[in-house]
Amino acid sequence: MVVGAPIIVTLGDSITQNGANPDIMGYQVMLTQDYVRKADVVNRGCSGWTTRDWVPKLPLLGREWSHKPPSLITIFLGANDAALVPEPQHVPLETYAGNLKILLQTLGATFPDCRFLLLTPPPIDDTRIKSRSNAEAGKYAAACVAVGAERKVPVVDFWTAMQNMPHLLSDGLHFNRAGNIAAHALILSAIRQHYPALAPEALPSEF
Template sequence: MRPKIVLFGDSITEASFDVGGWGAALANCFCRTADVVLRGYSGYNTRWVLKVLDRVFPLKSQTQSLSLASPSNVVAVTLFLGANDASLPDRSSAFQHVPIAEYHQNLLAIIAHFKALWPCTVILLITPPPIDEDGRLRYPYGENPSGLPERTLESAKAYATACLEVGREACVPVIDLCSKMQSTPGWEKLYLSDGLHLTAEGNRVVFEEVVEALQKEGVSPEKRTVDLPLLSEMDPNDPLKSFQLLP
């Protein structure tokens, strides 16, 4: 069975299979060597994710779909949460807020669940992206009577730091997307469409960072075999011979 790469996170993951999305690009990158499985839940924070984690990824294999419970079948999983946790507790998206200490512990619990389910799978953390506060004011989620952004760059950076700390504590690799994006002048509008979600360029950055991080962990298309013969491998005089040689 073709191995799988699972993408798990909030709306930035859910939208990753949209046109130009980083998940779609990853699926194209690994075409014929691994299936990229999308598990994105728009608006979710780590507290909500923990409530449904065993439903999405049951530890009991007989209830799991897509053979995701097979330890050898999932080669990598991305964990991309925190943008909603970082909503400020006194503004319009307060219902999504999770205190930073709880966010830290929730990430550790999610990682522990993945390690129990897939002991040999690469778990790749991604920090929440930076926030363009002007963009959030231009594109608010719902009513915003305060006239203040429900997320701030300062808060996003604090949660990104917590995510990096979790990576060190759990010994899993982390993509510091927050710092990576801010290193480019004009990142606010170049990478973010509404102050939070990704533009095409923002998706490209995530895709490139994920591919590079997976390569460092030994997960790359070049190191995997295709599951059926390539056209270039077939004998034009006897194409069916290639299928007769399959194990």
């Protein structure tokens, strides 16, 4: 029997890794504050990674949490997958969608009681970064939404929600302070809507 505070994992790329940065009010920092004494929020954001990098790491995640499975995993990938050809991070659109399905299927089989939340890549400010494009990021966001619909997993569509808001990005790709605050609000709202039993106010204080 698993006892103690639930585990919430934020899995992703540099945007998630930066989510642990208090200097920019990282979205994961704010989630940690929301769940203090109620759940442990674990950051598994890896700068530069794509869905292609994460798929072979799934057995490691299974071993890491075999003693205490997570209650919720957020999957925030696609910003690097959507890099324009010939960028080395580029992952073809169909491969990206297939990898998301592998992530959900494998993690779901490993942790049967875990819940999942997909997060689409955010918009791109085309005027500040040349290795990405907003239109291309939109295709990957749509693919993420489609995978969520097919697998019956809720999706936070950052790409749609943050359109025409370049002030949320520090460099055309990554969230700044305002972007992290906006992302946190959308994630927390989705948890409350789709998994109310895992909302901060619904969980007891463990300590």
